[in-house]
Amino acid sequence: MPRLFPRCQHQGCRRGRDHPDPLQGNSHTMMRHPIASLVETALQAAAAANELNTSPFPAVIIGTPASPEHGDFSCNIAMQLAKAERKAPRQVAEIVIRHMGNGNGLLAKTEIAGPGFINFFISAEAWHSALLEIEAQGDAFGRTSAGKDAKVQVEFVSANPTGPLHIGHGRGAAIGDSICRILTATGWDVTREFYYNDAGQQIANLALSVQARCLGIGPDDPRWPADGYQGEYIKDVAESYLSRETVHADDQHVTALGDSHDLDAIRRFAVACLRHEQDLDLKAFDVHFDVFTLESSLYSEGRVDDVVRLLGENGHTYEQDGALWLRTSAFGDDKDRVMRKSGGxxxxxxxxxxxxxxxWERGFTRVINEQGSDHHSTVTRVRAGLQALDRGIPKGWPEYVLHQMVTVMRGGEEVKISKRAGSYVTLRDLIDEVGRDATRFFFIMRKPDSQLVFDIDLAKQQSPDNPVYYVQYAHARICSIFENAAEKGFTAPERPRADGIAALRAPEEMQLIKLLAALPDTVDESALHFEPHRLTNYLSELAGCFHSFYGKHRVITEDPDLTGARLYLLKRTAQTVKNALSILGISAPERM
RNA sequence: GCGCCCGUAGCUCAGCUGGAUAGAGCAACGGCCUUCUAAGCCGUAGGCCAUAGGUUCGAAUCCUAUCGGGCGCGCCA
Incomplete structure (x- = not known):
């Protein structure tokens, strides 16, 4: 969603405004960052020797080649510099390499290839020592310090308390929660927030619907409110209200008065009831919030009036047709918007x-709103309103992650989601049917921008076709190997002797190690783009890599050194799978 | 009509802030269990990256049009 994120001024940095650079000061990025440093040092040395003259040098970007023949990492700096240096790219690359060390044995080989790429081949020793580093980091492996403990607030779900959470909210909950976890894992200080409307017209309709049910009026009755909520759950709320139950929602308790004529009391009770139900849904999904903000509190605290006054004072409002308008068109909106309705x-x-x-006043210079793309129009409006306040809020603040629609499939047919009709698939139904882990995994496995097909049959299937089982099975399979190893006298984890780890030489082993080492980068990228699917993709790839290794090699062999080394590698693999799943709030079962 | 998102293998989707011969899973076809979980592995086949221009050393990726799909376009939220 490029338009929603203004470009940062920093080189090599995509995200908006002032925030920590994800690759700066990040000691956990295993290979990429050390290589970038080598290149940067080489550029400085070449400049000092008067062999390169560009100043300043562009940001050094370390890429990963598609083909293994091109090494483990590559750099395109020579091609970027070629024009300014008025030299052939390969000639520039030659100069850079000449001034570059091997990073204390990090590099086995450096090549110039193709149009001018510098390809880096990491030494086997460096890869082997990466395993030791992974072990040393333990549960923290995969976590980085990119966020530098800066504050960020993430608002997500924010469903109105007019009914149970549905599939769309589920995707929002899974993506929002995953983003929170990923940001936390990359060193951000995250506040999770849920905002809900307990004051508007929809809530009035809710109260009227409950009241109607209290009075024994159903949707077929002519007295039924025009935009009433017809769901069965409304009847339940009415019954609870009449029997004067007490409900707990967020941090408040509401006891029903039981009076069918006190619409305000019905409203308060109904809101609390439905919020309570939503809390249960979220709890079942293992999604938690730090702060709940009620729309009504913004009125009672005078914040709404303050904003209206400020906008007026700044000269951005006008009266027309009996309504008060905000000149949002002056801030990028298509047209002006009504602030105060002619009817009040x-x-x-x-x-x-x-x-x-x-x-903003609470000190969040970074705020991310996760919501359905059907609410896209609020983005421009909210930002326009904030600009009109003239409080020094950056133009691109807050940031948005908008997820596309979800289609639910069962038995090859689309399950229609309709609040009106009975076929209403709630988030809870889904979690109950397919399980929490699979639901979370499926909701985040696609880019938020893409529409998502949620295949219930597939999500329930215990087969390799089901990506979540495929990944979890890799973990369980490794655990099983360790049980078997223990029976045969190998203690797990078996730390190999100093030179034992060098026994890991097979292509499948090296590939696995390389993939393990890529987790911190993947987490950083995932945080940078607000894209949890990068981690599910990573997990699928990692699981595939392990299963492939397993298919080709035996772990427990006659050779104790090799067995020890392989057990050690698998211990790191299980740890990495578990850590990555944990960042997504998904369990890593030891047995399946 | 306007705005936003999407368009990549038959299907579902990746493609790492422009990089080297475009990838995975499913479906199709063919193999692999007396051996650590077959909830698995190996192989074959499958493509004008919607279309047309442009930007440059280089485009699936950026820009502009067009076509197709989704969402939004309210004095609802």
């Missing part, structure tokens, strides 16, 4: 602006 009352986006101003 503010439109939803006014408290939205107040809410975001409050976020």
């Amino acid at each position: 009352g503010y439109t939803y986006f006014v408290p939205d602006i107040a809410y975001h101003l409050a976020k």
Whole structure:
């Protein structure tokens, strides 16, 4: 979603404004960063020797070649410099290499290839020592310090309390929660927030619907409210209300008055009831929030009035047709928007602006809103309103992650999701049917930008076709190998002798090691782009790599050194799979 | 009509802030269990990266049009 994220001024940095550079000061990135340093040092040395004259040098980007013949990593700096240096790219590459060391044995070989790539071949010793580093980092392996403990707030789900959470909310919950976990894993100080509307027209409809049910009026009755909520759950709320139950939601308790004529009491009770249900859904999904903000609080604290006054003082509002308008078109919107309706009352986006101003005043210079793309129009409006406040809030603040629609398939047919009709697939139904792990995995396995087909049959299937089982099975299979090894007298984890690890030479072993070492980079990239699917893809690839190794080599052999080395490698593999799953809130079963 | 997202193998999707011969899984076809979990592995086949221009050393990736699909376009949220 390029338009939503203004480009950063920093070289080599894609995300907006002032924030820690994900590759700066990151000691956990195993290979990429040391290589970048080698290249940078070489460039400086070449400049000092007057062999290169470009100043400043562009950011050094270390890529990963598609083909193994091209090494483990590559750098395109020579091609970037060629024009300015007025030299052939390969000639520039030659100069760079001449001034570059081998990084204390990190590099086995450096080549110039193709149009001017510098290809790096990491030494086997360096890969082997990466395993030791992975062991040393333990549960922390995969975590990085890219965020430098800076504050970030993530708002997600934010469903209105008018019904149970549905599939769309589920995707939002899974993506939002995963983003929070990934940001935490990359060293950010994350606050998770849920905002809900407990004041608008939809809530009035909810109250009227519950009241109607209290009075024994159903949807077929002519007295049924025009935009009433017809779901069965409304009947349950009404019954609870009439029997004067007490519900707990967020940090409040609400006891029903049981009076069918007190609409306000019905509203408060219904909101608490449905919020309570949503909390249970989220709990079943293992999704938790730090802060709940109620729309009504923005009114009661005077924040909405403050915002309206500020916008007026700044000269961005005007009266027309009996309504108060905000000149959002002056800030990139298609047209101006009504703030106060001619019949009184503010439109939803006014408290939205107040809410975001409050976020800003709470000190969050970085805020991410995860929501369905059907609410895309709020992005421009909220940002326009914040600009009109003239409070020094950056133009691209807050950032947005918008996820596309979910289609649910069962038995090869689309399951229609309709609040009106009975075929209403809730998040809870889905979790109950396919399980929490599979639900989470499936919701995040595609890029948020892409529409998602959720195949219930596949998600339930215990077969390699099902990516979540495929990944979890890799972990369970390794655990099983260790049980077997223990029976045969090998203690796990078997740390190989100092030179024992060098027994790992087979292509499948080396490939596995390289993939393990890539986890920190993958986590960083995932955080940078707000794309959890990069981690599920990584996990699928890692699991495949392990299964492939398993198919070709025996772990427990006659050779104790080789057995020890392989057990050690598999211990790191299991650890890496578990750590990556853990970052996504998915379990790593030891037995399946 | 306007805005946003998407368009890559028959299907579902990756493709790492522009890089080297475009990848995976499923489906299809052919192999592999007296041996650490077959919930697995190996192989074959499958492509004008929607189309047309442009930017440059280089484009699936960036820009502009066009076509196709989704979402939004309210004094609802």
